[in-house]
Structures are given as structure tokens and as C-alpha cells.
Amino acid sequence: MEVANIELKKFKKTLDMVLDCVFMFDANTFKLIYVNKGVTNQLGYSENELLSMTLLDINPYLTKNQIQQFLASLIKKSKPSLTLETIHQHKNTTLIQVEAFFQYIQEEDFFVAIVRNITERKQAEAKLQQDIKKAENTKKIAEIANQAKTAFLANISHELRTPLNGILGYTQILKRDKKLTNKQKDSIQIIHRSGEHLLMLINDILDLSKIEAGKLEIMPIDFCFPAFLQDIADLMKMRATQKGIAFEYEVLHPLPIAVKADEKKLRQILLNLLSNAIKFTNEGIINFRVIYYNNRVRFEIEDTGTGIPNEHLETIFSSFHQLGHQHHQGTGLGLTISKQLVEMMDGQLLVSSLLGSGSIFWFDMPLIEAQAIDELYRPYQHGTIVGYTATNATNSPFKILLVDEIWQNRTFLVNLLKNIGFIIFEASDGKEALELTRINLPDIIITDLVIPRMNGFELVQSVRKLSQVPEVTIFAMSADVFEQQQKKSLQIGCNEFIAKPIDTEALLTKLKKYLPLEWIFENIEPQEIATNSNIVGPSAEQSAILLKLILGGNVKKIINNVNEIEQQNPKLTPFTNEVKKLVRSFAMSELKNFIKLYT
Numbered sequence: 187m188e189v190a191n192i193e194l195k196k197f198k199k200t201l202d203m204v205l206d207c208v209f210m211f212d213a214n215t216f217k218l219i220y221v222n223k224g225v226t227n228q229l230g231y232s233e234n235e236l237l238s239m240t241l242l243d244i245n246p247y248l249t250k251n252q253i254q255q256f257l258a259s260l261i262k263k264s265k266p267s268l269t270l271e272t273i274h275q276h277k278n279t280t281l282i283q284v285e286a287f288f289q290y291i292q293e294e295d296f297f298v299a300i301v302r303n304i305t306e307r308k309q310a311e312a313k314l315q316q317d318i319k320k321a322e323n324t325k326k327i328a329e330i331a332n333q334a335k336t337a338f339l340a341n342i343s344h345e346l347r348t349p350l351n352g353i354l355g356y357t358q359i360l361k362r363d364k365k366l367t368n369k370q371k372d373s374i375q376i377i378h379r380s381g382e383h384l385l386m387l388i389n390d391i392l393d394l395s396k397i398e399a400g401k402l403e404i405m406p407i408d409f410c411f412p413a414f415l416q417d418i419a420d421l422m423k424m425r426a427t428q429k430g431i432a433f434e435y436e437v438l439h440p441l442p443i444a445v446k447a448d449e450k451k452l453r454q455i456l457l458n459l460l461s462n463a464i465k466f467t468n469e470g471i472i473n474f475r476v477i478y479y480n481n482r483v484r485f486e487i488e489d490t491g492t493g494i495p496n497e498h499l500e501t502i503f504s505s506f507h508q509l510g511h512q513h514h515q516g517t518g519l520g521l522t523i524s525k526q527l528v529e530m531m532d533g534q535l536l537v538s539s540l541l542g543s544g545s546i547f548w549f550d551m552p553l554i555e556a557q558a559i560d561e562l563y564r565p566y567q568h569g570t571i572v573g574y575t576a577t578n579a580t581n582s583p584f585k586i587l588l589v590d591e592i593w594q595n596r597t598f599l600v601n602l603l604k605n606i607g608f609i610i611f612e613a614s615d616g617k618e619a620l621e622l623t624r625i626n627l628p629d630i631i632i633t634d635l636v637i638p639r640m641n642g643f644e645l646v647q648s649v650r651k652l653s654q655v656p657e658v659t660i661f662a663m664s665a666d667v668f669e670q671q672q673k674k675s676l677q678i679g680c681n682e683f684i685a686k687p688i689d690t691e692a693l694l695t696k697l698k699k700y701l702p703l704e705w706i707f708e709n710i711e712p713q714e715i716a717t718n719s720n721i722v723g724p725s726a727e728q729s730a731i732l733l734k735l736i737l738g739g740n741v742k743k744i745i746n747n748v749n750e751i752e753q754q755n756p757k758l759t760p761f762t763n764e765v766k767k768l769v770r771s772f773a774m775s776e777l778k779n780f781i782k783l784y785t
Contacts, residue, residue, distance in 0.1 A: 198222070207284075207301040209241070213261065216241040216253065219296060228303060230277035244274050247488075247538065247546060257297065260290035271304070273538060279438070279477070281548075283308050312534060346388050347665035348592065351687040354381045355598035358690045362570050364708075385687060393454075393523050403673070404448045404530055408556040411445045411478075412745065416766065418453065419474060422460045429464060432471040439477045442555040443742055451527045458520040459487045459547050467491035470544070484550035494539035502537070571694060573607045573706040584701055585609045585626060589619040589633035589645065590663075595686075599632070602690055616640025620648050627655055629701060632684075635664040635675060643678055650679045659700045663688065723761045723784035724751050732765075733781045744769055 201208050202223040210220035221236045229236070229244060242250060259265040268288045273281050287300045357378035361371070393402065419435035426433035463472045470490025477484040494502060502521055528535040533551030576582060586608050590596045593614070600610050611626055613619035617639040623631065631649065635642030646660055662675035665686040672683040682696050698705065723729060728751060735743050748762040768777040 207299075207303075209299040209301065210296055211241050211299070213257075213290070213295045213297055216250065225301075228276075228282065228301075229274060245272060246275055247273055248540075249543075252540060252543065257288060257290070260288060260297070261292075274301070316529065345665075347385070347686050348595070350381055350385055350388075351665065352592075352594040352598060354378060354385070354687040355595070355602075355690070357381065359598060359602050381687075402526075402530070404451065405672070406446050406448050408444055408446050409449045410443060411553075412441050412443065414449065414453070415441070415476060418456050418460070422457075422464065422472070422474065425461075426464050426472055429467075431464070431467055431469060433464075434471060434473050436473065436475045437478075438475055439479050441476070441478050444556040445483075446554045446556040448531065451531070455524045455527050455549075456485065456487075458524045459485075462520060463487050463489040463491065463545075463547075467544070478553065481552060481554055482550055483553040484548065486546060486548040488544065488546040490544040493541040493543055494537070494545055495541055499537060499539065570708040571606060571705045572708050574703040575706060576701075576703050578702040583607055583609050584630065584703070585611065585628040586630045586632060587611045587613065587619060587622055587626070587628040589613045589616070589631065589637060589642070591615065591634065591637050595634070599688070599693075606694075614638075616642070616645040616648075619645055620652075623649055623655060623658070624652065628658065630659050630661065630697065632661045632663060635662055635666070635671065643674070646675070646679050661693075661696065721760045721764060722758065724755070724758055726785055729781055729784035733778065733785055736777055736781060 204222060205224055207224040207228055208220075208222040209218060209225060211218050217240050218236050221233060225231075225236060226233055231239070241253065242248065256268065256270065260268060266289070270286045270288070272284060272286060274284050275281055282303055283305045284301050285304045286302075289298050290296075291298060357374050360366070360374045361378070366374070415435075415437075419433075423433040423435070460472070460474060467489045468491070472490075473486070473488040475484075475486040475488070477486075525535045528549045528551065531551045533549045535547065535549045537545060537547050539545035576584065586603055588596050588599055588603075588610060589612075590599075591614050596612050596614075600612065604610050611622050611628065613622050615638045619631070619633060619637075620640065622628075633642050633645055637645070640648070642662060642664075646662070649655065649658065649660065660680045661682045661684055662672075662680040663684040663686060664671055664675075672685075675683050681700065684693060684696070694705075697703075724732070732744070732747055732751075735747055745766065748765045751758055752762040764780065765777065768780065
């Protein structure tokens with residue numbers, strides 16, 4: 187017996203010297219019964235901690251049923267051994283890519299697994315693929331045919347986006363009309379959604395052409411990160427609910443209030459990945475997880491959908507590739523574009539999938555924290571803007587000059603801005619615009635860049651030389667949305683760039699940024715307050731604390747407080763969601779009235 191113990195100690199000592207991980211686990215319960223030093227070194231747990239865990243605890247993305255099915259061939263002796271590439275989770279939640287080699291010891295009814303960390307190998311493979319792709323793209327960029335294609339796509343995009351500007355512009359204005367019947371509102375909404383869908387398809391094709399031509403640039407800005415993510419989560423939850431599946435949004439580490447990144451492209455990536463998850467999931471749940479730590483962020487989108495066959499895991503990132511049946515809408519460019527954008531942001535988009543059980547897409551990237559200021563919060567108004575009050579000394583209406591060759595584009599903006607109370611002047615070319623500027627001294631100039639008799643760039647440069655309006659605010663607008671166009675307009679003296687089709691809410695937000703005014707909103711209908719009052723709320727004591735924070739105006743503390751309330755009692759989620767919605771809208775007066783219902 188003593189000799190056997192000595193030999194056993196020698197054997198364990200030998201295994202401890204092995205750099206690879208050695209696991210032994212029970213064939214029925216998957217409880218770990220032995221681990222070597224390699225396991226403790228790689229996963230960060232102590233030996234005692236590991237021996238109280240199961241295989242599922244270190245591989246949270248596999249279920250017991252999945253592992254049983256995978257290992258069944260060893261028990262049945264149809265295979266002598268099995269190899270699997272999978273993921274293990276470190277004690278600090280870091281995910282490690284590993285290759286595991288399994289054998290079954292029938293006499294003792296347990297499995298032996300030898301596991302090797304293949305992260306560096308995978309990174310090297312990914313880097314090699316990335317280098318190859320970059321070389322191929324460089325070659326393509328040099329080809330004259332590709333340049334011709336890019337020019338054609340830019341031109342056709344401009345031609346398509348121009349009429350869409352009128353369509354989407356007027357639907358946005360018509361939706362503001364309270365005299366419309368419900369049937370008319372539904373019809374207008376169908377037109378608007380159809381226009382947005384067409385715009386999405388155009389943008390996908392244009393983005394791909396910009397990537398291939400090397401003309402896509404990252405343009406970071408400071409923005410409110412929690413509000414940005416919550417907007418995406420709210421939209422996706424609504425879509426998932428409409429399809430009858432659950433949607434969970436989890437923040438696994440405190441988020442900074444503000445970050446610096448390309449908001450538009452990050453939104454595009456997340457919407458693409460989440461939309462795909464919903465599209466290919468017919469039952470179960472979508473999990474959207476966000477982890478922020480040490481100026482890096484990790485996004486995970488996990489679904490319980492159809493899964494992806496192993497042979498398609500590489501091709502899903504190819505252009506125009508679509509999985510599933512042909513009735514799924516889209517260009518097949520979403521994953522291609524998302525992967526390229528993630529890589530441009532110094533990240534890497536990865537996927538793991540089990541056919542019939544679902545998929546998980548994840549990527550991490552640098553995300554620098556920015557200074558949080560009020561202007562960074564998404565300024566979505568609560569209700570319809572019907573006017574404004576000037577807060578400057580003159581208290582006189584503001585004057586806006588609209589410059590666009592196409593009268594339809596001017597007309598919808600004229601209707602929108604005149605109804606709110608602005609004085610509007612119109613010009614169809616650069617010469618006329620410059621003369622109107624001299625005569626009328628507008629507060630804001632909104633000009634298209636493609637106009638006759640002096641293009642938009644020349645007009646801006648000429649206006650900047652006028653002594654009468656040295657500090658006039660100028661917005662450039664264009665259906666040509668290549669980043670170089672936007673960058674050039676800002677370099678020559680424009681204050682903002684607005685892409686066509688114009689988002690009226692975004693335009694009004696920019697006007698508020700540059701003009702001393704306060705919006706006048708349409709009164710909230712009495713029945714809306716009555717509906718809110720039916721929401722189950724917290725105790726009077728909790729409501730009093732929350733009201734005190736609201737009166738203090740500290741948005742961060744308000745959000746933290748309602749998050750704590752929600753964690754303590756999940757049944758109060760409708761209440762906390764309503765509070766967050768009002769906070770993000772900066773509707774503080776309505777928020778105070780809402781909270782007072784519970785004090």
C-alpha cells in the first residue's frame with residue numbers, strides 16, 4: 187500500500203510538471219476528481235475550489251446534455267478518443283480558447299481530459315487571415331475596375347438617397363400631424379418603415395464598397411454610453427417580443443457615463459449582430475451582455491436559435507452570404523461589414539455555435555472613457571416640438587437659410603421649420619445663397635454640397651470671408667455620405683455635417699446646440715399620466731429618496747438608484763423603465779410629477 191502511495195505521488199508530481207491542463211472528472215456527474223497544477227495556473231482557481239466544481243462551471247457555454255452527447259461515443263467504445271476546440275472561463279471571467287483531448291477510463295468510470303491553451307495559435311491564425319485579406323484588399327484597390335465600381339456605387343447611392351430624403355422627410359412631418367386618423371398614421375408608418383428598409387439596403391452596399399476601396403474611416407466622438415446601449419436594448423427587446431422570444435440585457439461591470447468612439451459604426455455592428463440573433467431564433471432567449479473594464483469593452487450576443495454548421499463558420503463572414511431559407515430579408519452583408527468594422531476599431535469578431543442549440547458572437551475593443559457633460563446625453567424630446575422660446579436678449583425669431591437645388595428637399599424642411607417658428611429663406615444655388623446671406627444675415631445656413639453656380643464648399647469659403655456674418659453657423663448636408671466628404675466639409679469651416687435622408691430629430695438637436703433657445707413641446711395627453719399611474723411603484727420612502735435625487739438633477743445618481751430598486755425587486759421593472767425613459771429624455775418636470783404619485 188505504501189509503495190502504491192509513493193508511486194501515486196510520483197505520478198501526480200509528474201503531471202504537475204506538465205504545462206498542459208489535466209482533468210479527471212466523473213462520467214455521470216462531471217464533477218472534477220483531479221486537476222494538475224496546469225489547471226490552477228490557467229484558470230486561476232485553487233485546487234480545492236476546482237475539486238468542488240463540475241466541468242460545466244469552467245465551460246458555461248455548454249450544457250450537460252451537449253457534453254453527454256459529445257462523449258457518448260467514448261463510452262460506447264465507437265471511438266478511442268475525442269478532440270474538441272472549446273472555451274474555458276477563467277476565475278476573473280476571461281474566456282480562454284482551448285483544445286481538449288478526451289479519453290474514457292471504463293474500469294473507474296471517469297474521463298481524462300488533456301487541455302491546451304490555443305489562444306495564441308488562434309490569434310496567429312486570425313492575424314494571418316487578416317494579413318491575407320488586407321493584401322487582397324490592397325490589390326483590389328489598385329485595380330481600375332474596382333475604382334470604377336466604387337465611383338458608380340457612390341453615384342447611384344447619391345441618386346437613390348436624394349428621393350428618399352423627400353419620402354422620409356415628409357413621413358416624419360406627417361407623423362407630427364395630430365389630425366390624422368389611426369388608419370392614416372398606420373399607412374404613413376408603413377411608408378416610413380419601407381423607406382428606412384430601402385435606406386438600410388443602400389447603406390449596406392455603400393459601406394461594403396467603401397471598405398473595399400479603403401475609404402471607410404473611423405470618426406470617434408464623445409457620447410453617453412449607458413443611454414446608447416439602453417436605446418439599442420429597448421429596440422431589440424421590442425423586436426424580440428413581437429416575435430415571441432425573450433430578450434435579456436445584462437451589464438456585467440459598471441459602465442462609464444461617457445466614452446469616445448465611432449458611435450454610428452458601433453451601433454451598426456450591434457444592431458447587425460442582434461438583428462441576426464432575433465432573425466434566426468424562433469424560440470428561447472437572446473442574451474445581450476456588456477462588460478467594461480480598464481478602458482476595454484466586451485460585447486456578447488448569445489441566442490438559442492438554429493445554430494451554424496461547422497463548415498459555414500468561416501463563410502458566414504463572406505459578402506452576400508446568407509444562411510437559412512431564402513425568405514430571410516437582407517443583403518447578406520451584415521456580418522461582412524460588422525467584422526470589418528470591428529477590426530477597424532482594433533477588435534476581433536468571433537463566433538461559436540452548436541447546430542440546433544444556438545450561437546454566440548462576441549468581440550472586445552478599446553473604449554476610452556470620456557468626460558461626461560450634459561450635451562452627451564441623447565437629447566430625445568418627450569413629445570412633439572411645436573415651437574421654441576428664444577433665450578437671448580433680443581428674444582426675436584431666428585433666421586435660417588436653406589440652400590438646395592431640389593425644391594422638394596427644401597419644401598419639407600421649410601414646412602418643418604416654419605411650423606416651429608423659424609424665419610426661412612430659400613436658395614437653389616450658391617450665388618443666390620451668398621447674396622441672401624449678405625442681405626438677411628441668417629443665424630444658421632443649411633446648405634447642400636452639390637449645388638450649381640458655386641458648389642457648397644465654395645459657398646462656405648465665401649461666407650466665411652463676409653465681414654457681416656463672421657460667426658454664422660453652417661450645416662453641410664449631402665446624399666454623398668463618404669467620410670471624406672464629411673471630413674472635408676468640417677475642414678473648410680462647416681460646424682456640422684448632416685447626411686441625407688435627413689433625420690428631423692437629429693436636425694432639431696443640432697439647432698438646439700447652436701441657438702439660444704428652449705423647445706416648446708406639445709402638451710402630454712391626460713390619459714398618458716393616468717396610464718403611468720397604474721404602474722406598481724416602490725415604497726414611499728424609496729420614492730422620497732428618488733425625488734430628492736431628481737430635484738438635485740444628478741442623472742448618474744438617479745440611474746444608479748433605480749437600478750438598485752430594480753435589483754431589489756424585479757417586479758418594479760416597469761416603474762424603473764419608465765423612470766429611465768424620462769431621464770434619457772431629460773423630461774424632468776414629468777419625472778417629478780410621476781414620482782410624486784408614489785410619495
